[in-house]
Amino acid sequence: MRTLAGRLGIGRAAAILLAVAALALLPLLVGRDDVLNFVFLVLLSITLAESWNIVAGYAGQVNLGHAAFFGLGALVARTLWIKGTPILLAMGAGAAVATAFALTIGAAAFRLRGAYFAIGTLALGEILRTTVGNIFPEISTLPTASIVGYRLSHRYYLALVLAALSVSAVAALATSRIGLGMQAVREDEEAAAASGVSALWLKLMALALSTGLAGMAGGLFAYYHISYYPSHPFGPHWTFDALLMTFIGGVGTVRGPILGAILYVFLKEYLAVRWVDFHVLVFGGLFIVTVLLLPGGLVQAVERARRLFAPWGAAPRKTNPPAHAATFSKRYSE
Amino acid sequence: MILSQQLILGVMIGGLYGLAAVGLSVIFGVLKVLNVAHGELIMLGGYGAYWLFALLGLDPFASLLLTLPLSLLMGLGLYCVLFGFVVRADEETRVKNSLLIGFGLALTLHALAVRLWTADERSIDLSYGGTVIGVGPLAIPVVRLASLALAFALIGALHLLLTHWRWGKAIRATAEDWQAALLTGIDVRRAYLLAFAIGTGLAGAAGTLVSIGYSINPSIGLEWTLKALIVVVLAGLGSMFGTFVGGLFLGVAEAVSAAAFGGPYREVVGLVIFVGVLLIRPRGFFGQ
Numbered sequence: 001m002r003t004l005a006g007r008l009g010i011g012r013a014a015a016i017l018l019a020v021a022a023l024a025l026l027p028l029l030v031g032r033d034d035v036l037n038f039v040f041l042v043l044l045s046i047t048l049a050e051s052w053n054i055v056a057g058y059a060g061q062v063n064l065g066h067a068a069f070f071g072l073g074a075l076v077a078r079t080l081w082i083k084g085t086p087i088l089l090a091m092g093a094g095a096a097v098a099t100a101f102a103l104t105i106g107a108a109a110f111r112l113r114g115a116y117f118a119i120g121t122l123a124l125g126e127i128l129r130t131t132v133g134n135i136f137p138e139i140s141t142l143p144t145a146s147i148v149g150y151r152l153s154h155r156y157y158l159a160l161v162l163a164a165l166s167v168s169a170v171a172a173l174a175t176s177r178i179g180l181g182m183q184a185v186r187e188d189e190e191a192a193a194a195s196g197v198s199a200l201w202l203k204l205m206a207l208a209l210s211t212g213l214a215g216m217a218g219g220l221f222a223y224y225h226i227s228y229y230p231s232h233p234f235g236p237h238w239t240f241d242a243l244l245m246t247f248i249g250g251v252g253t254v255r256g257p258i259l260g261a262i263l264y265v266f267l268k269e270y271l272a273v274r275w276v277d278f279h280v281l282v283f284g285g286l287f288i289v290t291v292l293l294l295p296g297g298l299v300q301a302v303e304r305a306r307r308l309f310a311p312w313g314a315a316p317r318k319t320n321p322p323a324h325a326a327t328f329s330k331r332y333s334e
Numbered sequence: 335m336i337l338s339q340q341l342i343l344g345v346m347i348g349g350l351y352g353l354a355a356v357g358l359s360v361i362f363g364v365l366k367v368l369n370v371a372h373g374e375l376i377m378l379g380g381y382g383a384y385w386l387f388a389l390l391g392l393d394p395f396a397s398l399l400l401t402l403p404l405s406l407l408m409g410l411g412l413y414c415v416l417f418g419f420v421v422r423a424d425e426e427t428r429v430k431n432s433l434l435i436g437f438g439l440a441l442t443l444h445a446l447a448v449r450l451w452t453a454d455e456r457s458i459d460l461s462y463g464g465t466v467i468g469v470g471p472l473a474i475p476v477v478r479l480a481s482l483a484l485a486f487a488l489i490g491a492l493h494l495l496l497t498h499w500r501w502g503k504a505i506r507a508t509a510e511d512w513q514a515a516l517l518t519g520i521d522v523r524r525a526y527l528l529a530f531a532i533g534t535g536l537a538g539a540a541g542t543l544v545s546i547g548y549s550i551n552p553s554i555g556l557e558w559t560l561k562a563l564i565v566v567v568l569a570g571l572g573s574m575f576g577t578f579v580g581g582l583f584l585g586v587a588e589a590v591s592a593a594a595f596g597g598p599y600r601e602v603v604g605l606v607i608f609v610g611v612l613l614i615r616p617r618g619f620f621g622q
Contacts, residue, residue, distance in 0.1 A: 062430065108613055115368050115429040119563055120612045123605045126560065130605075134598040236556065240441065247434070281449065284442030291434045292419055 023160055027153040036156050040224065042265045043159035044217060045245060049257035050166040051213035052242035057252030058170075058179055059206035060186025061110070062118040064239055065125030069098040069211040071234030073218025075132065078140060078230075081223065087158075091219030098215025099208050106204045113189075125236060133231035141227035155224045162220055166213050171254045173209070182206050186252075244283050248290050250299030259298045339472055340589040346475075348585020349482035350543055352578035354558055355565035356489055357536030363571040364509040364529035366425050367417055370436035373559030374443040375534055379405055379541025380550035381451060387458050394458050394546045395480065398539060405538020409531035412439075421526055440555055447552035457549035478547040486578065488539055492532070493574045505529050509571075557601075564608040 023043075027036060048070065055063045077094035081087050105124065112120045142150075173179035184192035185199045193199050218233055241264065249260025268279040290297055358372045369375075379401050386397040416439065420432045466473040496502040501524075507515040508525040516522050544550060544558075561584065569580030584604050591603035 062433065112612055114426055115433050116612060118430075118433055119368075119370075120609060123560065123563075123608050123612075127602055127605045127609070130598065130601050134596075240437075243437070244441075275449070278445070278449070280441050280445035284438045284440075284445060288416065288435055288438035288442070291431060291438065292416070 043163040045261035049245040054210040065121030067238035068125040069214040070218040073215030074222040074233035077219030078222035094219040095215035102211035129234035136230035250297030344585040344589025346478040348582035349485040352581020353485040354562040357533040358562040361533035367432035371439040373555035375537035376541035379538030380545035383542040406535035409534025481543040
């Protein structure tokens with residue numbers, strides 16, 4: 001705890017602890033299922049976005065097949081759990097299968113650079129979705145006994161733990177030796193390799209961590225949802241959601257995906273009441289603006305605002321530069 | 335017999351794959367920009383033809399004369415508002431940023447189409463839509479045959495445009511080496527603008543043809559983007575007719591796999607070919 005407080009500053013460490021404590025007490029304080037459902041969705045989205053952020057934000061690879069790993073986690077966990085395996089074990093197995101699959105295809109997939117990696121993984125995700133849809137065409141519904149015993153608070157706490165785990169993993173990664181290596185690969189793969197960093201190894205590490213968390217998130221989804229088509233968690237919109245939340249929040253930062261997830265779920269839930277799918281319109285537009293004008297996302301916007309409104313007083317706190325900004329907005333001088 | 339009937343239908347849809355891919359290929363080859371919203375532009379072209387038919391009773395083959403220029407104009411607009419900013423970056427960043435922007439555009443256009451026109455499946459019911467030409471036991475739908483011929487004609491026209499028109503040559507020079515093109519006095523930015531507009535125009539035309547023999551809904555974008563990408567990766571850049579043949583090949587491959595493994599797997603075969611080609615040539619055939 002002392003190191004945590006030391007690294008973050010007392011105030012921030014206290015704020016984080018307070019937030020986690022408040023979230024942990026929420027089911028006891030608020031009995032309303034709609035509130036719990038909402039926070040559950042935020043937590044699931046944070047996990048999904050942070051997991052995507054590891055490969056995209058730190059290792060610099062845009063993975064458009066992320067849903068495949070979410071889906072694999074859901075498929076394995078759901079199957080095992082319905083057959084009587086304890087949910088934690090089932091989720092672990094789902095994550096293991098997702099990671100194993102990622103490592104199997106990883107070495108080949110990482111031969112593709114930049115946009116080719118992106119479209120290659122997109123195709124891979126679609127192959128898996130179609131195949132799973134063909135093999136398991138029936139809707140998967142929980143047995144009656146499980147529905148009777150369904151407790152939302154169990155799902156909620158699991159989501160809270162998982163979100164905390166993902167955020168901590170990314171926070172630990174950001175300053176670790178491995179994480180710094182990944183960022184070196186992101187900025188310039190050749191230069192990183194020349195200075196002794198094994199690019200492929202680091203990218204595989206990032207992919208393994210990312211898909212493991214995505215697999216867990218998939219397991220959580222399988223535990224949460226009463227009935228859905230097995231191909232649903234493989235749908236490309238899971239990847240797209242993760243991408244939007246991460247980019248709008250701030251790719252390559254720890255806070256970005258959290259901000260993005262909160263905003264996204266909020267807009268989604270509240271706009272959906274009146275206009276179905278309107279949030280996609282808003283977020284698609286916001287996303288384009290982000291890529292063109294504000295490559296650091298909301299995190300960068302907040303930084304700028306802080307600098308703008310605090311011209312006097314203490315010098316602005318030193319923060320990491322918007323990590324991916326260099327990669328995504330390199331310009332040539334004509 | 336069923337197989338040869340399937341093959342004929344495969345060739346016909348393959349012509350549209352080719353047309354869709356040619357548009358993407360022109361944009362990628364010249365601007366080095368990957369517009370993943372290409373499928374959504376096809377979808378919009380389809381809706382254009384659909385509404386012209388439903389509201390004004392315009393024959394969709396005739397409405398091509400309207401949807402193609404309108405799509406060209408939309409391409410001009412999109413370039414000015416979005417993609418014109420992307421081409422300022424160096425090539426690697428350009429591909430990555432265009433991918434992201436195209437992606438945002440795809441989501442936005444899809445959501446907009448759902449808002450405006452609902453998610454319903456639509457197709458144009460022509461009075462002569464059911465006409466078939468019988469060749470022995472095989473039935474060739476006239477409408478789809480006409481679409482195939484039109485797709486081929488459009489690609490031929492594009493070929494002539496790129497080889498004989500002054501600006502067509504400039505576009506090809508820019509695709510070859512934009513720096514050298516700049517040095518010889520070509521306005522590279524304008525070549526970019528024209529190439530992007532032409533690519534978008536072809537997407538609109540492809541969408542119009544899709545709405546005639548097949549059906550459209552707001553979600554067909556991703557599918558068509560993937561089809562176009564598969565064909566471009568297969569056929570490489572540079573030859574318009576090569577891309578058209580690549581489209582025919584994909585159509586036939588789908589028909590064969592549907593016959594061999596059952597209908598639901600027809601979507602998978604193209605993707606498997608795609609991933610396979612990428613693994614053998616990690617930069618696709620774009621890399622040259």
